[in-house]
Amino acid sequence: xxxxxxxxxxxxKLALGLAHVHDPAELLIVANTGDDFTHLGLxxxxxxxxLLYTLAGLDNPDLGWGRRDETWAAMETLEALGGETWFRLGxxxxxxxxxxxxxxxxxxxxxxxxxRLRRRLGVTPxxxxxxxxxxxTRLDTDQGELDFQxxxxxxxxxxxxxxxxxxxxxxxxxxxxVIDAIATAEAVVICPSNPFISIDPILAVxxxxxxxxxxxxxxxxxxxxxxxxxxxxxxxKMMSELGLPVTAGAVAAHYxxxxxxxxxxxxDAAALAEIDASVVAAPTLxxxxxxxxxxxxxxxxxxxxxxxxxxxx
Amino acid sequence: xxxxxxxxxxxxKLALGLAHVHDPAELLIVANTGDDFTHLGLxxxxxxxxLLYTLAGLDNPDLGWGRRDETWAAMETLEALGGETWFRLGxxxxxxxxxxxxxxxxxxxxxxxxxRLRRRLGVTPxxxxxxxxxxxTRLDTDQGELDFQxxxxxxxxxxxxxxxxxxxxxxxxxxxxVIDAIATAEAVVICPSNPFISIDPILAVxxxxxxxxxxxxxxxxxxxxxxxxxxxxxxxKMMSELGLPVTAGAVAAHYxxxxxxxxxxxxDAAALAEIDASVVAAPTLxxxxxxxxxxxxxxxxxxxxxxxxxxxx
Numbered sequence: 001x002x003x004x005x006x007x008x009x010x011x012x013k014l015a016l017g018l019a020h021v022h023d024p025a026e027l028l029i030v031a032n033t034g035d036d037f038t039h040l041g042l043x044x045x046x047x048x049x050x051l052l053y054t055l056a057g058l059d060n061p062d063l064g065w066g067r068r069d070e071t072w073a074a075m076e077t078l079e080a081l082g083g084e085t086w087f088r089l090g091x092x093x094x095x096x097x098x099x100x101x102x103x104x105x106x107x108x109x110x111x112x113x114x115x116r117l118r119r120r121l122g123v124t125p126x127x128x129x130x131x132x133x134x135x136x137t138r139l140d141t142d143q144g145e146l147d148f149q150x151x152x153x154x155x156x157x158x159x160x161x162x163x164x165x166x167x168x169x170x171x172x173x174x175x176x177x178v179i180d181a182i183a184t185a186e187a188v189v190i191c192p193s194n195p196f197i198s199i200d201p202i203l204a205v206x207x208x209x210x211x212x213x214x215x216x217x218x219x220x221x222x223x224x225x226x227x228x229x230x231x232x233x234x235x236x237k238m239m240s241e242l243g244l245p246v247t248a249g250a251v252a253a254h255y256x257x258x259x260x261x262x263x264x265x266x267x268d269a270a271a272l273a274e275i276d277a278s279v280v281a282a283p284t285l286x287x288x289x290x291x292x293x294x295x296x297x298x299x300x301x302x303x304x305x306x307x308x309x310x311x312x313x
Numbered sequence: 314x315x316x317x318x319x320x321x322x323x324x325x326k327l328a329l330g331l332a333h334v335h336d337p338a339e340l341l342i343v344a345n346t347g348d349d350f351t352h353l354g355l356x357x358x359x360x361x362x363x364l365l366y367t368l369a370g371l372d373n374p375d376l377g378w379g380r381r382d383e384t385w386a387a388m389e390t391l392e393a394l395g396g397e398t399w400f401r402l403g404x405x406x407x408x409x410x411x412x413x414x415x416x417x418x419x420x421x422x423x424x425x426x427x428x429r430l431r432r433r434l435g436v437t438p439x440x441x442x443x444x445x446x447x448x449x450t451r452l453d454t455d456q457g458e459l460d461f462q463x464x465x466x467x468x469x470x471x472x473x474x475x476x477x478x479x480x481x482x483x484x485x486x487x488x489x490x491v492i493d494a495i496a497t498a499e500a501v502v503i504c505p506s507n508p509f510i511s512i513d514p515i516l517a518v519x520x521x522x523x524x525x526x527x528x529x530x531x532x533x534x535x536x537x538x539x540x541x542x543x544x545x546x547x548x549x550k551m552m553s554e555l556g557l558p559v560t561a562g563a564v565a566a567h568y569x570x571x572x573x574x575x576x577x578x579x580x581d582a583a584a585l586a587e588i589d590a591s592v593v594a595a596p597t598l599x600x601x602x603x604x605x606x607x608x609x610x611x612x613x614x615x616x617x618x619x620x621x622x623x624x625x626x
Contacts, residue, residue: 040411041354041418073384077408081433083415091404095390098353102396105354120394 002305003181003217004189007032007198008047009064009232010224010286011191012054014299015125017292018189019055021307022300024124028181032193033110033129034137034166034201037149039087042097043104046149047198048114048127049096056121064232067092086154111175130205131172137197138165148197157234160241164196169204174211182211187303190221192284194235195254196242212258218303221255221277222284222295223248223264231285249273261302263295278302315618316494316530317502320345320511321360322377322545323537323599324504325367327612328438330605331502332368334620335613337437341494345506346423346442347450347479347514350462352400355410356417359462360511361427361440362409369434377545380405399467424488443518444485450510451478461510470547473554477509482517487524495524500616503534505597507548508567509555525571531616533574534590535597535608536561540580544598562586574615576608591615 002022004015006029015029032047046065053059053067060066070090079085089097096117103113109132118127137148141159151159182188193199203209212219228246230236236246244250248268252259252275259277269281282298285291297307315335317328319342328342345360359378366372366380373379383403392398402410409430416426422445431440450461454472464472495501506512516522525532541559543549549559557563561581565572565588572590582594595611598604610620 040415071384071386071404073404074387074408074411077405078412081409081412081430083408083412091384091386091407092390094404094407095387095396096394098387099391099394099396102353117394 001181001185002027002187002189002300003178003185004029004191005032005193005199005202006030006047006051006191007193008035008050009054011047011193011198012051012059013286013292014189014191014222014295015051016054016289017286017294017296018299019125020289020293021296022305023308027125028178029125029127030130030178030202031114031127032198032201033131034135034197035148035152036134036136037147039149040084040089041101042089042094043101044087044089044097045100045110045114045129048129049093051127052096052114052117052121052123055118055123055125055127058121066090087149111177128175128178130178130202130208131174133172134168135172135201135205136167137201138167139163140165152234157237161234161238162241164200166201166204169201170206172205174205174207179207179211182208182215182217185215185217187217187300187305188212188215188219189299189303190219190255190259192222192224192231194224194230194233194238195251196235196238199255209258218260219258220261220263220280220299220303221252221259222299223251223262223268225251225268226265226285227267247271249275252277252279263299263302314494314498315340315500315502315613316491316498317342317504318345318506318512318515319343319360319364319504320506321348321363322367324360324506324511325364325372326599326605327502327504327535327608328364329367329602330599330607330609331612332438333602333606334609335618336621339499340438341491341498342438342440343443343491343515344427344440345511345514346444347448347510348461348465349447349449350460352462353397353402354414355402355407356414357400357402357410358413358423358427358442361442362406364440365409365427365430365434365436368431368436368438368440371434379403400462424490441488441491443491443515443521444487446481446485448482448485448514448518449480450514451480452476453478465547470550474547474551475554477513479514479517482514483519485518487518487520492520492524495521495528495530498528498530500613500618501525501528501530501532502612502616503532503568503572505535505537505544507537507543507546507551508564509548509551512568522571531573532571533576533593533612533616534565534568534572535612536564536575536577536581538564538581539578539597560584562588565590565592574612576612576615 140163143159248264262277453476456472561577575590579594
């Protein structure tokens with residue numbers, strides 16, 4: 001089993017690559033739930049959804065979020081009725097949230113609901129939260145304390161971040177299936193997601209960090225920064241606001257003792273100061289499926305895991 | 314002020330006619346809320362919605378419910394995800410329920426929410442529930458005790474009805490604006506809606522029946538039956554199951570002492586046994602807008618209320 005810790009879009013790209021170069025039934029993706037929130041009464045799990053859509057081939061390549069072939073009749077109507085429309089919910093996406101919310105209300109766990117949605121969408125790799133209990137990212141900013149989506153979507157990451165907290169993390173119970181999978185994995189991959197708001201909420205669940213530290217499996221992280229820039233999202237801006245150098249090295253340092261291997265773009269790898277992990281220099285920008293597969297192969301090769309014979313590009 | 318008590322489609326047709334032949338700003342429609350229910354976490358008020366859509370010119374003439382120009386992406390997706398789809402919610406209709414549910418959750422009353430939606434949809438006549446408190450129609454049937462929508466939509470009115478109850482009615486507080494409007498109305502119209510499941514839930518709210526009995530305004534009811542048949546819905550089947558003759562006379566008798574005038578189709582009017590109200594024979598089938606206006610004129614004429622000069626057909 002390969003275990004991948006992932007946020008949304010960047011992580012989902014590598015997860016898709018992994019699902020193509022390794023037996024997808026032997027891939028477990030632990031998804032960030034720090035972005036989860038309740039909006040219009042709907043339980044929304046943006047990173048789980050991005051993983052579901054990406055792995056089902058339903059992701060929207062134009063928007064970078066939401067579903068392919070989406071329509072917006074409900075949002076248009078909600079706007080006409082004076083409802084809240086700053087968080088855009090397509091008609092098909094809305095249905096996923098309705099289904100999830102209804103199952104949660106019926107008493108199913110987030111893990112069980114996510115698994116049912118995954119199967120319904122024909123996704124083979126398992127996708128699980130680190131915990132069924134809510135872990136919610138809250139940002140202390142120059143505009144005050146903000147819930148994640150208020151910062152991320154409503155205010156478009158404009159506020160300067162001073163500190164980050166994960167409400168609920170201290171008492172969240174880790175999912176035994178996740179702890180067990182990490183303990184017995186062939187490899188653990190930390191996807192090129194934002195370390196502070198996509199991976200840290202996972203690591204904040206009690207037992208997760210210890211499981212990663214204790215696993216005999218190699219732990220491989222991929223840098224989300226390329227040449228001091230994030231491919232997408234506020235990683236670079238946030239690092240700068242947090243007083244960190246905006247470098248792959250700072251990302252590696254953030255994961256510190258957890259890592260066995262750190263994959264960074266060649267220029268970034270060359271500039272890396274000495275770190276505790278072995279550095280692997282490789283192109284990390286993933287535009288095509290071939291890019292995703294190539295990076296997945298490099299990650300698995302670093303971990304010493306055999307890959308499937310070349311498929312696709 | 315004209316006050317009209319109304320259920321869904323038949324009542325909404327007459328309400329639209331009234332809005333065309335009388336100052337629509339002087340029309341208050343008291344809507345049945347016995348059909349209201351929570352589905353997929355959404356607060357749905359089918360009769361209020363039918364009134365809103367009909368009076369906004371947004372009603373769906375093909376379906377007889379829901380919105381015109383509707384799309385079904387969310388329902389299609391919900392079905393693919395294994396969600397509940399027996400109650401069909403179009404994408405635009407869904408937005409109305411999301412908006413209503415969110416406003417109710419924020420603490421607004423059903424009356425306030427309905428008023429806000431009405432204004433947003435550009436509807437001039439006021440639409441109010443008889444009470445902000447829930448009144449829910451429950452049917453005792455040969456298939457057991459059923460919630461209204463379970464009987465009406467899910468089981469397509471197949472179960473035989475033995476008795477009808479209105480949960481919550483005994484403790485529901487009447488809306489003062491409705492009681493006052495009835496007391497000071499020029500006329501009260503009981504629309505051609507199902508007496509047992511559309512009008513009775515309104516009359517079951519404490520104070521409503523007394524207000525109708527006490528008002529100096531003429532009370533005019535329109536028969537929902539034509540030649541022993543309902544234009545739409547289970548009225549005839551239900552009357553038969555309740556052991557009543559399936560006649561306009563039985564409808565008039567049901568309203569008994571409340572009525573001053575009873576409007577029925579000519580053949581039905583001729584066959585009416587002596588009742589306490591004055592009988593007005595007139596065509597009651599409303600296909601076109603002209604039909605609706607014509608019936609509205611007859612209703613207001615019976616009540617002695619002046620009508621606007623002829624508009625439309």
